[in-house]
Amino acid sequence: MSQVASLLRQGVDELGLALPAVAVDQLANYLDLLVKWNRVYNLTAIRDEAKLVSHHVLDSLAVVRHLPDGNIIDVGSGAGLPGIPIAISCPGRVVALLDSNHNKGAFLKQTIAELGLATTQIVTGRVETYRPRESFKTVISRALSDLADFVKLAGHLCASDGVMIAMKGLRPDEEMAQLPITWEVTQTLRLEIPQLDASRHLVFLRPTSTLSPN
DSSP states (O other): OOHHHHHHHHHHHHHTOOOOTTHHHHHHHHHHHHHHHHTTSOOOSOOOHHHIIIIIIIHHHTTGGGOOSSOEEEETOTTTTTHHHHHHHSTTOOEEEEESOHHHHHHHHHHHHHHTOTTEEEEESOGGGOOOSSOEEEEEESSOOOHHHHHHHHGGGEEEEEEEEEEESSOOHHHHHTSOTTEEEEEEEEEOOTTOOSOEEEEEEEEOOOSOOO
16 A cells, blocks of 8 residues: 555544545545646645645545535645545535636646546636526535625525535634524534644534514
8 A cells, every 4th residue: 555545544534434445546646636736837836745645635525424415526636635635535426516717627637537527617717607507506615715705705695494514624603603694503522633733613504684673
């Protein structure tokens, strides 16, 4: 077993995830593709493979246990984070990866083809202009830094009974206080990421009703 596969297996075990048998191999192949494409296209600033495992893959996998059922869109997916690890962990689930960068879109298309992620979709375009046929039960992002921007740009993608999930470092109390009244924080979770000594939080948001009670 390679070092990358060993670190992935250890991290998955520490997260307590019961993944499909092929998942670790798929995750290792994903990182192999990421390293190769990163030599030409600046997909990530991280070059060390062990850090790619902890800072990207395990960081993404840590959210899997906290995702509600239903379709999901990863906004500002970049190199496929957290969307690709989520799609690998949840085969058969509809996962959309949205990014405006065409080089990253090409990488994502090649990746889902090579990994056989048949229910994963690539959307190349700006989030604020994307109008899908069906809203998403989960809208997640680790790229949009400000919560107010997140709901402003991507809120229209969220189903009325859906949830938006922001992946953050430190708990963003100031950002939460500055959310528009049409959105509310329903939960914050502190995550422990294997092999990563850093603060990580999930912030769950949902639309509030603007209708007056009868």
